[in-house]
Structure formats: C-alpha cells, structure tokens
Amino acid sequence: MPRQPDPDIRARLLVAGLETMQSMGFNSCAVQDITAAAGIPKGSFYNYFATKDAFAVEVLEEYWSRLEAAHGPLLSDRGASTYERVASFFRALASEHETHGFTFGCLMGSLSLELSSNSPDVREKLTELLGRWAQPLVDCLRESRRNGELPTGTDVKALADVLIDGWEGAAMRGKVLRSALPYQRFETLVLKRLLKKPASRKQ
The missing domain is CATH 1.10.357.10 (Tetracycline Repressor, domain 2)
Structure with a gap:
C-alpha cells in the first residue's frame, strides 16, 4: 500500500514555504530551498503539492x-x-x-x-x-x-x-x-x- 501523506510534513512544508517566499520571493526560491528549510527530501514535496x-x-x-x-x-x-x-x-x-x-x-x-x-x-x-x-x-x-x-x-x-x-x-x-x-x-x-x-x- 502507498504511504499515507503525513500531516506534520505538510505543515512543515507550509511553514518553511511561507518563510522562504517572504525572504526570497516566489520566483527566486526553488522547491529545493523549501524542502531544505523544512528538513525533508526534495522528492517528498510532490507527495503533497502537485505544482509550485x-x-x-x-x-x-x-x-x-x-x-x-x-x-x-x-x-x-x-x-x-x-x-x-x-x-x-x-x-x-x-x-x-x-x-x-x-x-x-x-x-x-x-x-x-x-x-x-x-x-x-x-x-x-x-x-x-x-x-x-x-x-x-x-x-x-x-x-x-x-x-x-x-x-x-x-x-x-x-x-x-x-x-x-x-x-x-x-x-x-x-x-x-x-x-x-x-x-x-x-x-x-x-x-x-x-x-x-x-x-x-x-x-
């Protein structure tokens, strides 16, 4: 069975994304910047969000x-x-x-x-x-x-x-x-x- 999405990881991504977008801007930050700030692998991002x-x-x-x-x-x-x-x-x-x-x-x-x-x-x-x-x-x-x-x-x-x-x-x-x-x-x-x-x- 596929792993169920972890609400804690999703919440961490949102918090990290908010801080990263505020400090860098949307276009200047990459998905990798967001996942690094959240402390999760880059590939995990697309388990929670279809696109940036x-x-x-x-x-x-x-x-x-x-x-x-x-x-x-x-x-x-x-x-x-x-x-x-x-x-x-x-x-x-x-x-x-x-x-x-x-x-x-x-x-x-x-x-x-x-x-x-x-x-x-x-x-x-x-x-x-x-x-x-x-x-x-x-x-x-x-x-x-x-x-x-x-x-x-x-x-x-x-x-x-x-x-x-x-x-x-x-x-x-x-x-x-x-x-x-x-x-x-x-x-x-x-x-x-x-x-x-x-x-x-x-x-």
Whole structure:
C-alpha cells in the first residue's frame, strides 16, 4: 500500500514555504530551498503539492489565516470605536512587518506582483483573500456610517478597498525603505482623512 501523506510534513512544508517566499520571493526560491528549510527530501514535496503554484495557493491561505486569527478580533471589538478598530488592525499588521525589520512586506502584495498575471490559480486565491480582508472592514465602516462618523451615502465597500490598496502601497514602500514611515503616513494621511476619528470626551 502507498504511504499515507503525513500531516506534520505538510505543515512543515507550509511553514518553511511561507518563510522562504517572504525572504526570497516566489520566483527566486526553488522547491529545493523549501524542502531544505523544512528538513525533508526534495522528492517528498510532490507527495503533497502537485505544482509550485498549487503550493503558493496553500501558503497564501496559511499566511492570511494566521493574520485573521491573530488580528481579526480587533475589528470586531465593540469596546472600541470603529475608527480605533480599523486603526488598531492596520497597526497590528505594521507590527508584524516591523518584527522582520520591514524586509518581508506583505506576501499577498508580493505574490500579486510575481504571479497574478501568469498563474490563474494564484490570482483566484488572491482575489478570494482580498475579499476576506475587505469584509470585516466593510462591517466596521457600515457601523461608522450608521453612527454618523461617515457621510450617509458613503460606499463602504469601495472605501474598504481603497484602504487595502493604500495599505499595500505603504507595505511596498516600507519594504523598499526598511522603514515604518510609510505605515505611519498611511494612518495619519489616509485613515484620519478618510475616516472620522471620534473626538475625545472631556473629563
């Protein structure tokens, strides 16, 4: 009987692939780089993933699922204003990047540049993940609109997409500059202009 796939090896490949793609980029890393980082033979890779592109799809899911689990609750924290929820979420993402000295940037942005034009499967996955990213932002912005913090006619879906677009630009520039400055400008010049920050209550 053929050996059953080992879920531990699959998990190790995904972790190694995430780290390798973030540090080297998709096109610059070979399957051998990934398997070496995972500590398994190169031939074992294809027992778990049909192609490198199919692997990239799974790595993207691993990447965004981690961020959703770690930081998604910030967007649903009813104890904070909707502005602070959104700002806290983006600050948490920036903190992830700062942990690595701003060398990694956003994997979704990186693979969008590398693969979206020639890998339909990766492009489809990126589209799905962008939608998953946007939806909790839309929910926050819709609440802001109900609370009068946004004009009544605000297209909250379009606004959520603009915030994501602006964030991705900040992440790309932050990676180039190895600096937190683009993230700080995103908050002060984008978030604070597009979203109305509630005034502090006087004691």
